[in-house]
Amino acid sequence: MRWIACELHTHTFHSDGRQSLLELASGASELGFECIALTDHNTMSGLAEREAAERETGMTVIPGMEWTTFYGHMVTVGLRQFVDWRQADIRGVGAGAAEVRRHGGVAGMAHPFRLGSPICTGCHWEFEVENWQDLDYIEVWSGMFAPIKVDNRRAFAFWTDRLNEGVRIAATSGRDWHEQSATDEPISVTYLGLEDETAPVAEEAVRSLRQGRAAVTLGPLVTLEAESGGLVYGIGAAIPAARSGQLRIRAAVDSTVRAGKWELSAPKFKLILTGSAGTVAEQMLQGPSGSVEAWSFTVPDRGLSWIRAELWGEVRGVRTMIAFTNAIYFD
Structure with a gap:
């Protein structure tokens, strides 16, 4: 499987950004990204520059739009055509998300716990979600140095609560x-796992996001596999109900990704496997080695409805989560 570095929430001067799509794509390429989703507020007009931007930079540009309303912002990615955001009222986000899906896209909550009015009108999520399966993902890390922000910690806990309720929904960064400005703040990356490497990257990236085949990080890529009944299941997959009682888990940390684009200074890290039953395994690691390292764990599968991997360490003197995978589920 090929994992690609994606930025799924961007803006140009076609809404409130201060950059062209070409400038955005060029900046993303310099940071080691392979694809971006253009998600201007309530418009897709910026995509008129898509072909030229892709040709000049080699960047894959996924069409999208951020539905920007008084009740919250919903990011839509992978649309084949414009879907009218004005249909969404406080109780109608599910119908809106369904319309997005009918046009090839996925829909997710953007920065759900960011301050709302009067600081940022509509930025705080107020939509009433009757069925959580109407949405495909939650943007749990938003902005720069995302894991240390209180609103992002709330979003991450909110996602975990949904998993514990039996909702199968992805998490992204x-x-x-909005602009090309120099920064030394840690940048989070959403990696999407492409199963069909012969398919167009944009289409396969959207399919991966829809299936929850994603991992998020400030640096190294963390991946997860589970072996049950002689079969191997990856991130986003569901393991059938008939199980042996023991589960073989393989977690890998790839420090070769986006080489030279990130730096973590702490000498030790902790890899944690956690799920609906709490923490099920831990492993202390040395700092990023510039290679791919893997560890295997045997854990009981009874009582588990989901499991994920988290990488914890110190960034700029702050003990924080550095990376996490999406879940593997259990039927």
């Missing part, structure tokens, strides 16, 4: 990128 989004820079909410």
